[in-house]
Each structure stands twice: as C-alpha cells, then as structure tokens.
Amino acid sequence: xxxxxxxxxxxxxxxxxxxxxxxxxxxxxxxxxxxxxxxxxxxxxxxxxxxxxxxxxxxxxxxxxxxxxxxxxxxxxxxxxxxxxxxxxxxxxxxxxxxxxxxxxxxxxxxxxxxxxxxxxxxxxxxxxxxxxxxxxxxxxxxxxxxxxxxxxxxxxxxxxxxxxxxxxxxxxxxxxxxxxxxxxxxxxxxxxxxxxxxxxxxxxxxxxxxxxxxxxxxxxxxxxxxxxxxxxxxxxxxxxxxxxxxxxxxxxxxxxxxxxxxxxxxxxxxxxxxxxxxxxxxxxxxxxxxxxxxxxxxxxxxxxxxxxxxxxxxxxxxxxxxxxxxxxxxxxxxxxxxxxxxxxxxxxxxxxxxxxxxxxxxxxxxxxxxxxxxxxxxxxxxxxxxxxxxxxxxxxxxxxxxxxxxxxxxxxxxxxxxxxxx
Numbered sequence: 483x484x485x486x487x488x489x490x491x492x493x494x495x496x497x498x499x500x501x502x503x504x505x506x507x508x509x510x511x512x513x514x515x516x517x518x519x520x521x522x523x524x525x526x527x528x529x530x531x532x533x534x535x536x537x538x539x540x541x542x543x544x545x546x547x548x549x550x551x552x553x554x555x556x557x558x559x560x561x562x563x564x565x566x567x568x569x570x571x572x573x574x575x576x577x578x579x580x581x582x583x584x585x586x587x588x589x590x591x592x593x594x595x596x597x598x599x600x601x602x603x604x605x606x607x608x609x610x611x612x613x614x615x616x617x618x619x620x621x622x623x624x625x626x627x628x629x630x631x632x633x634x635x636x637x638x639x640x641x642x643x644x645x646x647x648x649x650x651x652x653x654x655x656x657x658x659x660x661x662x663x664x665x666x667x668x669x670x671x672x673x674x675x676x677x678x679x680x681x682x683x684x685x686x687x688x689x690x691x692x693x694x695x696x697x698x699x700x701x702x703x704x705x706x707x708x709x710x711x712x713x714x715x716x717x718x719x720x721x722x723x724x725x726x727x728x729x730x731x732x733x734x735x736x737x738x739x740x741x742x743x744x745x746x747x748x749x750x751x752x753x754x755x756x757x758x759x760x761x762x763x764x765x766x767x768x769x770x771x772x773x774x775x776x777x778x779x780x781x782x783x784x785x786x787x788x789x790x791x792x793x794x795x796x797x798x799x800x801x802x803x804x805x806x807x808x809x810x811x812x813x814x815x816x817x818x819x820x821x822x823x824x825x826x827x828x829x830x831x832x833x834x835x836x837x838x839x840x841x842x843x844x845x846x847x848x849x850x851x852x853x854x855x856x857x858x859x860x861x862x863x864x865x866x867x868x869x870x871x872x873x874x875x876x877x878x879x880x881x882x883x884x885x886x887x888x889x890x891x892x893x894x895x896x897x898x899x900x901x902x903x904x905x
Contacts, residue, residue: 494623496671497614500664501607501627504570507661508603509634511577511596513722514654515539517642521651528586541590543842545597547835553602554609554831558690558824562610563672569606570661570668573599577658589652596658601838605830608814612826614673621761621769621815625754628811632747632803635722639743676824690825692832703820706875707813707829710770711837713872714813716844717777717806720865722746724848725802728861729784735792742799749800750807757808758815766819767876770812774873777805781866785859805869816876844868 515522515538522538523530553565576595583589607627615623641654695704726742753773761769780801787798814830821829844865851864 493673494614494616497610497673498623498627500668500671501611502630503664504566504603504661504668505607505627505630506634506637507570507573507658507664508600509631510638511573511634511658512600512631513635513638514577514658515542515593517638518646518651518654521646525651528589530586534586538586538590538593540842542593542597542600543838545594545599546601546838546841549598549601549603550605550831550835550838552831554605554827554829554834555690555692557606557609557827557831558676561674561676562606562613562827563669563674565602566606566610566672567665567668569599569602570664573603574659574662574665577655581652581655581659583652601834604814605827605834608818608830609827610672612815612818613823619758619762620818621766621812622755622758624815624818625758625761625808625811628807628814629751629754632750632807636743636747639740643738643740690828692828694825695829695832700821700825703880704829704833706879707817707820708833708836710813710816710872710875711833712840712843713868713875714774714806714810714840715834715837716840716847716868717865717872718810719841720844720848720868721777721802721806724845724861725784725799729795729799732788732858734788735790735795741796745796745799746803747807748803750803752800753804754808754811757804757812761812761815766812766815767879770809770816770876771873773805773809773812774869774876775805776801777809778866778869778873780805781862781869785862809872813872813876816879820879 515535519535522528523532523535528534549569553569556565572595576592576599579592580589580596583592608624611623611627612620638654641657645654694700722743729742730738753776757769757773760772780798784798787794817829817833818826847868848861848864852860854860
C-alpha cells in the first residue's frame with residue numbers, strides 16, 4: 483500500500499501532535515538518568531560510585547545505534563506505524579522495569595532497552611513527520627516535533643529538583659510508563675503503508691536495501707549527512723552535559739544546572755521554529771549552517787562572559803540550545819531533503835546510528851583537547867571546531883536529490899538517474 487501524496491492537512495496535524503508527544507517522553511527518558519545521577523552514585527545497596535553512572539550511561543548509549551538502524555530500515559519496508567508502536571511499547575516496558583528493578587544488573591538491562599527505543603524514535607519520527615507534513619512547512623513540522631525532546635528533558639530536571647533526594651530516585655522513571663496510553667491512538671490514527679516517490683516509467687519497484695545508500699548517486703550525500711549527524715549529536719550531548727558543569731564550577735552567574743536546562747530548551751524551542759520557518763522559505767541549507775554557526779559563536783564567546791549578568795548568561799545558554807538541539811532537527815530535515823521517500827527511513831536510521839557514536843566520542847575528544855592544551859578555554863574552542871565542521875558538511879551536500887535509483891532494466895541499460903533541486 484502506498485501513502486497518498488500529498489498528505490492531507492488534517493493527517494499532517496494529527497501526525498505532528500502524536501510525534502510531539504512521543505518525543506516529549508523520549509526526551510524525558512533520555513535525560514532521566516542524568517537527573518537521578520547524583521542519587522544513583524550514592525545509593526549504597528547497589529554500591530553506587532561515579533563509575534556506576536558512567537557504566538549505565540554507556541550501556542544506554544550502546545542500545546541507541548541498534549534501535550536507530552533497525553527501526554529506520556524496518557520503517558521503509560513495513561511503513562512507519564508498526565515500528566513506532568513497537569518502540570513506544572518497549573520504552574514504556576523498559577522504564578517500568580527501571581522503576582522497580584531490585585538490582586543494578588536489572589536496572590542496567592532496562593536502560594539498554596531504553597537506549598534501543600530512544601535510538602529508534604529519532605529516525606522514525608523524522609521520517610513519519612516528513613511523510614505527512616505539507617511540503618511548504620515540512621522543516622517547521624520536523625523542528626516543532628523535535629522541540630519536544632528538550633521540553634521533556636526540562637520536565638525530568640524539574641521533577642528531580644522538586645522530588646530528590648526525599649523520594650527514591652527510581653520513582654522518577656515511572657512517568658516513562660505513560661507512553662502506553664499512546665499505543666492505541668498511534669495504531670488507530672497513524673496512516674499505514676510505505677511512502678514512495680513517483681516511479682519513472684519502466685522502473686521496477688523493489689524493497690529498499692541499505693547498500694543503496696552507498697550507490698554512486700547517493701554516496702556523497704551519505705558520507706556528508708553521516709558526518710553532520712555525528713557532529714550535531716556530539717554537540718547536543720556535550721553542551722547539555724558538559725557545559726552546565728563548567729559554568730557552575732567556574733563562577734558564572736548561575737546557581738543550578740536546572741537554570742541552564744530551562745534556558746537551553748527554551749532557546750532550542752524558539753530557535754527551531756525560527757530556523758524552520760526560514761528553511762521552509764527555500765533556505766534549508768542556510769538555516770542549518772546558521773544553527774552550527776550560532777553554536778560555534780556561543781562556544782567562542784562564553785569563556786569571556788564570566789563577569790556578565792545572569793540575563794546575558796541565560797541568553798547565551800539559550801543560543802547554545804539553538805545551535806545544538808535545533809541544529810539536530812535541521813540536520814534531520816537535510817537528510818529528508820536529499821534522499822528519495824522510499825529510502826528516507828533507512829537513511830535516517832543508519833545516519834542516526836552512526837551519529838550516536840558522536841555522543842560517545844565527544845567526551846573523549848574533550849578530554850584529549852583539554853589535556854593537550856593547558857588553556858582553560860580549550861574545551862570551548864574544541865567544540866566550536868566541531869560546530870564549524872558540521873556547518874561545512876552541510877555546505878558540501880549535493881544540490882540535487884536523486885528521486886529514484888532504479889535497478890538496470892531488462893535489456894541491461896541502466897535506468898536514468900533523475901534529480902531534483904534541493905533547498
């Protein structure tokens with residue numbers, strides 16, 4: 483079955499609302515471990531230490547590439563509805579297990595399953611929203627849904643500040659069970675079927691295969707979008723975890739990480755709307771490169787803003803959100819813009835799967851740079867370089883999108899490669 487094209491406006495609004503709710507819970511679950519981290523490392527029954535938190539975080543991260551790759555590939559073969567529903571069921575189950583786990587081993591296993599489901603949702607939501615959004619506001623729809631990630635993370639941080647340490651830290655995982663309430667609406671309301679571009683006369687329709695990402699017409703786009711995804715996720719996870727710690731330890735006008743999180747997510751939410759609007763006016767590349775440029779500028783300016791007022795610091799933290807979380811949504815939009823619809827989920831899944839390693843490599847890169855260079859500004863400049871390289875990857879993306887990469891025709895002649903101008 484093939485999805486109708488173009489999607490109706492009512493379907494697009496329904497999909498956007500459901501996507502926003504799913505990524506809200508995704509953001510809550512993603513940031514929950516960081517919220518409970520101080521309680522986890524001092525939990526005596528489990529022998530918690532700083533190494534415990536790092537190990538559990540690594541286990542969670544290990545599941546993310548698996549979920550991204552499997553979900554993206556499956557969604558191009560079965561449609562988006564089935565893998566989205568499975569991911570939401572899995573995330574609810576894993577958060578319930580984390581909330582009641584009596585041992586560290588079971589808690590870690592639950593976080594691994596959470597990682598798989600979190601990794602799956604990003605490419606699934608990116609593909610799902612782009613399938614049904616009006617073409618004139620596709621990037622805005624993607625950005626609006628991804629803004630929910632930061633809002634969910636803020637709610638997680640707020641509940642932690644409100645309830646911990648008086649309440650046992652595992653109770654904060656219970657809200658992660660609420661996505662169970664979305665499963666029936668998802669199955670009932672999400673369109674079934676596999677999205678397709680219009681086939682060229684004589685082309686044979688066949689199931690998408692990951693090797694097509696490395697075919698001649700798409701190889702350059704694949705390398706560059708994977709690089710941009712890797713760099714954007716390194717920025718997201720580094721700025722959201724490393725940056726508030728640095729600001730608090732070095733005397734900036736902030737009193738808690740919660741203040742950073744609120745400013746960061748508000749900035750990301752407002753920024754993604756503004757950049758999304760600009761992208762949908764035909765300037766997707768400009769908006770995406772602009773997001774990376776904002777991140778680089780903030781990271782260069784922050785070392786010299788220590789004596790500034792709280793208002794200035796909050797504005798800079800908000801701009802950091804624009805350059806990281808909003809930038810991540812725009813990179814997803816770039817992937818959608820480059821690949822044909824039938825490969826969209828596969829491209830997002832494999833790109834996000836590779837990009838998740840940016841979240842792992844980022845902290846290691848930071849440690850190396852701050853060790854090699856004695857200046858206290860080394861960490862800021864190191865990540866500014868990542869932002870600049872991310873912008874360069876987007877600039878180098880091909881200007882034409884391959885609509886269909888068909889197999890050779892029966893007479894042995896290759897099908898013509900069709901292209902469309904990208905934004």
